[in-house]
Amino acid sequence: MSTRILILGTGLIGASVGLALKAAAPDSKILGWDADPAELAKALEVGAIDEALPGREAVLAPDAADIYLLATPVLPILDWMQRLAPVLNEQQLVTDVGSTKLEIVELAAKLYNQPGKARFLPGHPMAGKESGGAALADAELFCGATWLFTPVDQNECALEAHWRALVAGMGAQTQDLGAERHDEVCAWVSHLPQMLSTALAALLQDTFSADPDGLAAVQAIGGRALRETTRLGSSPYSMWRDIALTNTEPIAQTLHALEQRLAHLRENLRTPELREEFATANRFRATKKS
Amino acid sequence: MSTRILILGTGLIGASVGLALKAAAPDSKILGWDADPAELAKALEVGAIDEALPGREAVLAPDAADIYLLATPVLPILDWMQRLAPVLNEQQLVTDVGSTKLEIVELAAKLYNQPGKARFLPGHPMAGKESGGAALADAELFCGATWLFTPVDQNECALEAHWRALVAGMGAQTQDLGAERHDEVCAWVSHLPQMLSTALAALLQDTFSADPDGLAAVQAIGGRALRETTRLGSSPYSMWRDIALTNTEPIAQTLHALEQRLAHLRENLRTPELREEFATANRFRATKKS
Structure with a gap:
């Protein structure tokens, strides 16, 4: 059957x-x-x-x-x-x-x-x-x-x-x-990328939307880097509301860690520490997925 | 000739x-x-x-x-x-x-x-x-x-x-x-996405690299969202050092604005404000490039 x-x-x-x-x-x-x-x-x-x-x-x-x-x-x-x-x-x-x-x-x-x-x-x-x-x-x-x-x-x-x-x-x-480990790992590899893409797209919208032509020009200038980092900004709230409600604490922790990392990078734009950040990021990208 | x-x-x-x-x-x-x-x-x-x-x-x-x-x-x-x-x-x-x-x-x-x-x-x-x-x-x-x-x-x-x-x-x-406007706009649409991707990749590297198998598994689990938001993490320091040195203040301003936006989102994971953030991000993505 x-x-x-x-x-x-x-x-x-x-x-x-x-x-x-x-x-x-x-x-x-x-x-x-x-x-x-x-x-x-x-x-x-x-x-x-x-x-x-x-x-x-x-x-x-x-x-x-x-x-x-x-x-x-x-x-x-x-x-x-x-x-x-x-x-x-x-x-x-x-x-x-x-x-x-x-x-x-x-x-x-x-x-x-x-x-x-x-x-x-x-x-x-x-x-x-x-x-x-x-x-x-x-x-x-x-x-x-x-x-x-x-x-x-x-x-x-x-x-x-x-x-x-x-x-x-x-x-x-x-x-x-395990379910708890799943939710922690997914906060890092899925929920954090989503939230940062939403935050970036919303910030750009608020910064440039006073001039609709400016907004379109900004997207034209942006190219692939902008398209990829804001792509998830299209995601629907209806799905993400439930994720935010059922994984709040792990997501909040990853967001807080990223805020601190961005501040660290901002404070080191003109110091050799910027080299270290790029080297560490390069290592992440060089790891082959299993 | x-x-x-x-x-x-x-x-x-x-x-x-x-x-x-x-x-x-x-x-x-x-x-x-x-x-x-x-x-x-x-x-x-x-x-x-x-x-x-x-x-x-x-x-x-x-x-x-x-x-x-x-x-x-x-x-x-x-x-x-x-x-x-x-x-x-x-x-x-x-x-x-x-x-x-x-x-x-x-x-x-x-x-x-x-x-x-x-x-x-x-x-x-x-x-x-x-x-x-x-x-x-x-x-x-x-x-x-x-x-x-x-x-x-x-x-x-x-x-x-x-x-x-x-x-x-x-x-x-x-x-x-104009050159000044160029550097401001590029801070938003190019330099900020780069710094964000570098910070995210470096943070993930430090969080998961204690276990090399874990790092590979994390990348396998991550899928397209993770790949796209960390792709620029491969970018070479040699080029970005000069950008950071010659556009420091505009880049620092965009980073600071994003840090604040992420904190705002983090504080609103369980409130209706999250809906507003997604709606604003959706509007950015809905704008056609000129």
Whole structure:
């Protein structure tokens, strides 16, 4: 019997998973649901899902699917975890793509992976685009990306092994780590780059927007350096609000450390210490990714 | 008679100009010189120059070329301006690609554009790569880029008009602005992104380098967001030292403003003000470049 996979949230990530699964596991049946009917229709149109569920009731039917992929921002993931836990059984798996993991893991430990309860495997693909939506869905989005898992229960069931195989089939490298460590590392490598890009873009907007021609000229002059360091400034608040709310302290710590580092650099623009900063940054960039 | 163009400094920018000129103005003769014999040989090897001058004496021969392009970091540009001024005449043009313009313009006003003296047209192509060297030279580097000029003298001579036409022939859009304004705007759109990327890469290096495997894992987890925001961390100190020395105060002001903006964002990770920051950043990114 083919595996039925229900994607809750058919935006960029959810719809990209759907497209990637069509290629990696053509015998699976992909169901979809989204709070936004337009996103759901677009996911169906681009072929990311085989069937659109008509509403929340259909999602919460006890046997709607074998694997549930929660592909919304973090707060709705927590909400779906609460709603699904009472209606699912041990033969079903819930997994997610949430950007922060500690709150999800804590809730999963309470509601899942117990006798009579469904399994929950927290996941996080390190892939995305600065703009969302099913219209940008890409079957290759996870090729070469790292897909992190922060398991709640070390005893892996068959359905979890199946999901891990599907993730590998999408071209991602899987890696396990603890939820607290995940949130700390992601604060450094994902949340800090996002916040600094947002801060830089907002600062430039406020500095130059008095003259709209000036703003356009500034972007023309800026070139690739400006484009790349402000690209994430396009990211939607709707997703990042939940990340900021569920990983506040680690993000605040990385921001504070960067503020201090920038001040140090500012105070040393004319001293040999600037050479040290460049040398240290050069070393970071020279390290090959594993 | 064909125009003889002498490129002083045949690194990435100088050699790329050479390659672009070969395509845009095949009747020009391109001469080259570099303080590093290996760079000069590489420029000759990749076809960026027709002839390598044997030494500083050949460069300083009174009639070595019609147009001199100073394509070194800013301090050597200032040095070459001093050396060339006494040996050149009104029929010759000196131009440059220096990243800061105020000190160059001030020196040019003293030494050039006077009766009996050569012309000087300060220029700055907004293009580059995070790694330098003639081996990376690219004939297309300036296609679609903005090439700024900060003229010292509004009366344009024929040779300056010719150089501007050559720059347009390389695919760049030219734009004039005042030197002080140039340095302020470049502090925002180029120097701040560089310093930010250096600070972030150096901070990550210090945070994660105790465990080399951890550092590689961090880069693997980071994905595109981390790659793009730290890419400029590869930039060489040798070039940025001169920029920091010749544009210290504007760079310090932009760094200080960003430190404050990051602190503001950090203090508002859980408030509705975060929405405003994302909305402002979104507006910056939505502005089309002119």
